[in-house]
Amino acid sequence: MTGNPIFRRVLLKASGEALMGAQGFGIDVSVVDQIAGDIVEARELGVEVGVVIGGGNIFRGVAVASKGGDRVTGDHMGMLGTVINSLALRTSLVKQGVDAVVLSAIAMPELCEGFSQRQATAYMNAGKVVIFAGGTGNPFFTTDSAAALRAAEIGAGALFKGTQVDGVYSADPKRDPSAKRYERISHDEVIAQGLAIMDTAAIALARENNIPIIVYSIHEKGGFGAILKGGGRYTIVAD
Numbered sequence: 001m002t003g004n005p006i007f008r009r010v011l012l013k014a015s016g017e018a019l020m021g022a023q024g025f026g027i028d029v030s031v032v033d034q035i036a037g038d039i040v041e042a043r044e045l046g047v048e049v050g051v052v053i054g055g056g057n058i059f060r061g062v063a064v065a066s067k068g069g070d071r072v073t074g075d076h077m078g079m080l081g082t083v084i085n086s087l088a089l090r091t092s093l094v095k096q097g098v099d100a101v102v103l104s105a106i107a108m109p110e111l112c113e114g115f116s117q118r119q120a121t122a123y124m125n126a127g128k129v130v131i132f133a134g135g136t137g138n139p140f141f142t143t144d145s146a147a148a149l150r151a152a153e154i155g156a157g158a159l160f161k162g163t164q165v166d167g168v169y170s171a172d173p174k175r176d177p178s179a180k181r182y183e184r185i186s187h188d189e190v191i192a193q194g195l196a197i198m199d200t201a202a203i204a205l206a207r208e209n210n211i212p213i214i215v216y217s218i219h220e221k222g223g224f225g226a227i228l229k230g231g232g233r234y235t236i237v238a239d
Contacts, residue, residue, distance in 0.1 A: 005228040007157035009048040009124065012039065013147035013198075014162045016054035016085055018218050026057060027088050034221055035162075036092035039129060041225035043098055048124045050154050051131045052147040053089060055081025061139070075139035079106055082143060086133035087111065093129055100129040105137030105146070117153045124154060144202035152209040159211050160227075161198060162218025167235035168197055186239045187213075197237070212238035 014035060021028030042049050058081035064074030086102045093100040101123055102112035113119070115132060123130050135146040144161075151159040164174075168190070171179040187207035191200055197215055198206075206213055216223050216234035226232035 005042075005045045005047045006230055007047060007228060009050075009154065009156050010042070010158050010160055010228075011050045011052065011147055011151035011154065011156040012160045012162060012224070013052045013144065014054070014218055015164075016056035016058060016081060016143075018057075018162060018164070019053070019085055019088070020057045027085065029088075029092070031219075032088050032092045033096075035218065036089060036096055036098070038222065038224040039093060040096050040098050041222065042228055043127075043129065045225060045228055047228055048127070049129050050120070050124065050150060050156065051086075051089065051129065052143055052150055053082055053085040053131070053133075054143040055079065055085060057081070058084055072139040075135075076106075079134045079137070082135060083108065083111065083133040086131045089131055098129055099127065100131060102131045102133050105132070105134035120150070120154055130154075142199050142202065144198040145205065148198070148202040148205040148209075148211070151211050152205065156211060159206055159213045160224065161213055161215045162224075163197070163215055164217065164219070166217040166220070166233045168195060168215050168237065170195070182235050184236050184238065187237055188239070190237055203237070206237075207239060210239075212236055 019027050021031040039049050055078045059077045061074035061078035065071035090100045090102050103115040104112050105115045107114045120130050132150045135143050168182045169179040173179045187203050214234050
């Protein structure tokens with residue numbers, strides 16, 4: 001270990017859209033490699049890392065429902081998208097010399113192992129990066145909720161939410177230049193103000209389990225490690 005990280009075990013939530021890079025769809029391998037590189041840096045600090053990735057770069061279940069389709073089927077399709085992204089991240093991590101395993105909430109033994117809290121914890125204790133695929137395994141729950149759930153199950157000290165911006169703002173800073181940026185805000189304030197950093201269920205689950213949420217830009221290379229070392233630019237959501 002080359003430093004004294006502020007957390008020993010964390011859960012990183014990355015959006016599927018982040019994996020697209022400048023593309024309009026799919027996976028930009030250079031972006032996945034950069035995210036994997038940031039995880040490698042965290043591991044070198046001695047931090048145990050779990051990861052949840054969304055599937056929005058491939059499919060969004062709500063898109064089916066919005067056009068009159070079956071929401072449950074749409075969400076199942078979205079869960080499969082998260083498995084594709086998780087396998088891509090595992091490939092990048094292994095390529096960079098880090099042992100990683102994908103655990104899916106939906107059984108697909110030919111592709112990856114099924115999720116269990118006990119197995120996930122055992123892998124993390126052994127130093128592996130654990131990538132949680134398939135969301136919660138249930139329709140009507142987002143991958144944000146899956147991230148908060150997995151963070152609680154593995155006893156994470158913090159939930160890192162990698163976004164397109166460098167923290168929590170009162171409005172979308174790309175659309176409203178006057179948006180206020182928060183250095184710190186409580187879970188309750190996020191819910192009360194309707195700030196769209198994660199869905200309400202995820203925020204509430206993190207609050208109930210006393211898990212701080214750290215919101216930062218996933219596109220800033222080295223940003224993950226910088227925060228773990230006590231620096232970086234981010235907003236912390238904590239009570």
